[in-house]
Amino acid sequence: MHVHHVDHPLLAHKLTVLRKRQTPSMIFRQVTEELVMLLAYEATRDLAVVDVDIETPVTTTTGKEIADPRPLVVPILRAGLGMLDGMVRMAPTAEVGFLGMVRDEETLNIVTYAERLPKDLSGRQVFLLDPMLATGGTLAEACRFLYERNARQVSAICLLAAPEGIQYLQENLADIDMNLYVAAIDERLDDNAYIVPGLGDAGDRLYGVAG
Numbered sequence: 001m002h003v004h005h006v007d008h009p010l011l012a013h014k015l016t017v018l019r020k021r022q023t024p025s026m027i028f029r030q031v032t033e034e035l036v037m038l039l040a041y042e043a044t045r046d047l048a049v050v051d052v053d054i055e056t057p058v059t060t061t062t063g064k065e066i067a068d069p070r071p072l073v074v075p076i077l078r079a080g081l082g083m084l085d086g087m088v089r090m091a092p093t094a095e096v097g098f099l100g101m102v103r104d105e106e107t108l109n110i111v112t113y114a115e116r117l118p119k120d121l122s123g124r125q126v127f128l129l130d131p132m133l134a135t136g137g138t139l140a141e142a143c144r145f146l147y148e149r150n151a152r153q154v155s156a157i158c159l160l161a162a163p164e165g166i167q168y169l170q171e172n173l174a175d176i177d178m179n180l181y182v183a184a185i186d187e188r189l190d191d192n193a194y195i196v197p198g199l200g201d202a203g204d205r206l207y208g209v210a211g
Ligand SMILES: O=P(O)(O)OC[C@H]1O[C@H](OP(=O)(O)OP(=O)(O)O)[C@H](O)[C@@H]1O
Pocket: 076, 077, 078, 079, 080, 101, 102, 103, 104, 130, 131, 132, 133, 134, 135, 136, 137, 138, 139, 165, 193, 201, 202, 203, 204
């Protein structure tokens, strides 16, 4: 797995807004979208494009368009949904699929409760969206799903990662071509597998559930 820690003052500033306990859901959602747009710029650097002949008001020229098969964007519900609008604003021709996954807070086992993806992902570049990479269990499960359907490449875009989760993915997804784009790598996980210092429960904060 290739880890891309995207270090940029705008990302750092916006992440600090998310980390603050008092940031309300409305601002949390807005800033999450902004962060995703900045991360998407990095994560799409090797997006496949093709030459296209076009007419400008002045002459004809050759431009670039996102190639077929179109990239697939997959938010992992619930928290990943907060990243979808920012991503599709940057990659408007992308197709969108969905995975619903929740980790059991007691056992940390991953439960997949929804799946709406194309059956065959041959040749597709897939962008997985999930703000939090904690133990890595959720992302590992999601990646396996995509590679079983022959995805060509998977790039996960996360806001925060714990070192334990990165190590888990490196050990458990060693056989697959995968990228991780992340705005910050935090210190550690706490006893409940929450990221420290982190930002709390991303899903609860996006959707106004009192913590
Ligand atoms: O790396 P892991 O230890 O697997 O934890 C990370 C997962 O936990 C959060 O989702 P959660 O299970 O809380 O579901 P939610 O999005 O519905 O809140 C988060 O959005 C990730 O999907």
